[in-house]
Amino acid sequence: MSTGQAQTRTDSAFPAAPRFIDSVGLVAGREISSRMRSKSFLISTGILMLAVLASVVLGSVFGGQTDVPKVAVIGSASSAVEGNAALEPVGVTDQAEGEQLLRDGEVEAIVAPAASDPLGIVVIGLDQAPNDVVQAMAVYPSVELLEPAAVDPGLAYLVAFGFGIVFFMSALTFGSTIASSVVEEKQTRVVEILLSTVSARALLTGKVVGNSVLAFGQILAIAVLALLGLMLTGQRVLLGGLGSSVVWFVVFFAIGFVMLAALFAAAAALVSRVEDVGTVTMPVMMLVMIPYFLVIFFNDNPTVLAIMSYVPFSAPVGMPMRVFLGTAEWWEPILSLVILIATTALAVLLGERIYRNSLLKTGARVKLGEALRG
Template identity: 30%
Template structure:
């Protein structure tokens, strides 16, 4: 164990002292914060009020123009199309909507003019306004009151509650799905990043013949185990730095680019252009944003259990796959030769994410989710995507952990058998048949 510890210590210190580690430890949180901040900043910079001119030759908007929505206001211009185009160019409106004389039963012939192409969002809002006007005209012709129909529409919000042996617990499907994907993605990403580091480290020592000197003092199994544990420490260190720095950076910028402030600025601009109706709509947008925050607060997730299991499956999944990546590195001489062995190792990880979209998040307690959370190849991601939804019995969680530990011990033994032979073999193309023979070599 002392030799394994010395090797792990060397691997850890060698990597954390590199400039690349320090740079990525700082850039990681910035990129994380940027994922959330940049879209908001872009929306703020491009959040300019748009004015759509309406040439209503068909009288569709004879009573009133469409109500202002989002950042769009409507202004009436001449119903004559050539005159309307002249006004459009002179006033530099964002778009010109032309409503021809039409049959309300079969409305057709609408045209929208713009200078540099029409954005999808603006086009969708204009289409929605025209559709609403046509529907209102049809209801009026049929003698139906649109206000009465609106009062008959129901907007129901369901509060989900999980029933278990411990009692009732509030839940939120949206929040649970978000937490599940976040945990699964972090484990998936770190297994790949640091698993490949193990493989490249073993290949580098093998090709530089350094390992020939090292294994005169330690056994190949001890060398591989030390590498896996040392790089695992690097992964935990970087993850901890990312979490702490991401939280600090996100908290710092939240005040300046918060959705509430953006909505408030939008209210002030739209009010000046469109009056009190826009105020109601902007408040509705703000209410939707508050509902998301409220749902996250009310979701009674067991964050202690989720955090503890995340650390276990993060480490367990890394050790399980790290041993396999180390075995691949010892069996080949170049990264080109790794492709034939990488596919069987990485396919279960990719498969878990594919199945997650169809099964794990839609039926987290079904048979497929159960078996995937038991098999060590898929359990690190599958179980972490089940836990936020609740309802996972403790015996299933305990069994999954035991099987992952047993799987890790099995892969360490398997990788050690390959490592002791492959680490000193050069210039030979290794096949699966050759690997199977290495497992049964004596000594």
């Protein structure tokens, strides 16, 4: 047998190692398929979708209750109601006809002329004072604001709460999943088998990519569902102001989650027991929780929001909120996104180094300095 024939047989007996991109695809596919088969993941996603849809529908129901009260108007009293958009007048010939409509529930009150009243009219109710009619007929002085708010404070709070809770829940859920997966593989020594086939870099990249695809898909589905709900329920005013901020939120979240996913995986690689995951991932969890509380409590503070929009860990909620409020210049989201991308690249490099140097070290918790030095 010639040397060339022996070399050919040796090469065929030991196939070449898979390429990096193929290894990443295999690991990412494994992460996605395992999550998609999880009933808890599917149920939690369904509940989240229903909660978003319910909030949009309820907002339409309670916000769309603009039916003006009907009032029976007698004779010259019509001048007190004409031009009042808050009341719908129903003309009647006499008070008896008006009283019949009031008893039948067709109108909420009767507006009749009264010579003894200083205003020349009287409002008649059925069994209690028709306060909504009286308030609609009341005369109020003009009000001017020195610094009018561009967005209703109540609406701003709801939008801030929505951005905050979606970012908090998605990042925490998928980040914890990555951390648990890393420790379980290390504790059961499955990682030793995996590393005989793929590199540590490919394993980490696959985990981050797989879970990032799931998180991004969930966020995108929430955004599409919310925008469609606003469109179908006729809330086009809110849709016009919310559309661009939702798009920026999706973009910022997609990049920001990659950063957090790498940090969750790196932190989890430092320990060898599932019981210790909470301790090492607590700093990363704080990076997720702090932006949530800041945007909830300081959504009306432009200084805090401006700082949040440039800090990478809070930019996914801070900058979209400023876009919604109209306080961000056109170039600010772009600059903030560049800072976030640079920080994400650095976090991925450091996370990969910690992950690679700690993955095969079992027993006591690996010190961060040791993991960085290798």
